[in-house]
Amino acid sequence: MPELPEVETVCRLIRPKLVGRTLGVSRVHWQRSLGGLSVRRFSKHVRDARVRRVRRRGKYIVAELEREGSFAGAILVHLRMSGRLHVDPAACDRGPHLRVSVDLDDGKRLNFLDVRKFGRFTFCDDPLEVLRALGPEPLGSEFTPLWLRDQLRSRKRILKPLLLDQSFLAGLGNIYVDEALHAARLHPLQRSNEVSARKSNALREAIRGTLLEAIEREGSSFDTFYRTPEGQPGSYQHQFQVYGRNGRPCRTCGRKISRIVVGQRGTHLCSRCQRSYPPRS
DNA sequence: AGCTACTCCTGGTAGC
């Protein structure tokens, strides 16, 4: 599933193909991809606007638009489970999963594909309205050791759902939470207020290290899903320590990786490496 | 405040 590293990879690859382009006609094949916006309004907002900048915030891709040099809203993309973004020649047939496409002034087309239809490709007058609900960037300057310690201490939430909560920290999903918790040797069911300062620092390092390494490897690909916009798979899936390794030996200690369900999410852990929960008595 | 359940969707696969 596209999480921060995958979204960052997509962003880096499509940025040079979009910045400076003027948008043309759009085609909407699945209206709900627009997230409630009408086809007419979407098309009108996008047409003849120029792409000023392409950036990532959490798992969102934000393509900021301008008209006559002034900010004119943004295309906001969330890939959710199976979304993909490609810039293709206009003649390229992307098949039945193409949901939205927008013509570019260089004869190409920005295509949004999404097998499971959970993703969003929409226009937003003020993207900050959506983005300000997000927590800090795990690779940004706000995510300090002190911030994490304070935030963990001031809540009494189970670690896994807390780390998945985008309003707490932006960009982590099921895969990288499991990987980071294993790297920090923390149990997914541990309560946030019961995490020591030392463990909090370890968690911060684990989150940042995991994400940075995954970005370096252009994310993770499996299940025929995520691909870079160049069509290449990422390679971080070969580094997984726990995710999807149910029943196979932990690469640290050899114990079989177990799978439990936490907050309706499949959760993978090593019960020897991550034994802080339940508390030993 | 924090939790659970439900919804949206499809392709893949287990079981028969």
Place this chain on the structure above:
DNA sequence: TGCTACCAGGAGTAGC
């Protein structure tokens, strides 16, 4: 082979 049933899962929302 061909059918049905079920599963994964990010995020929003309702309800307790």
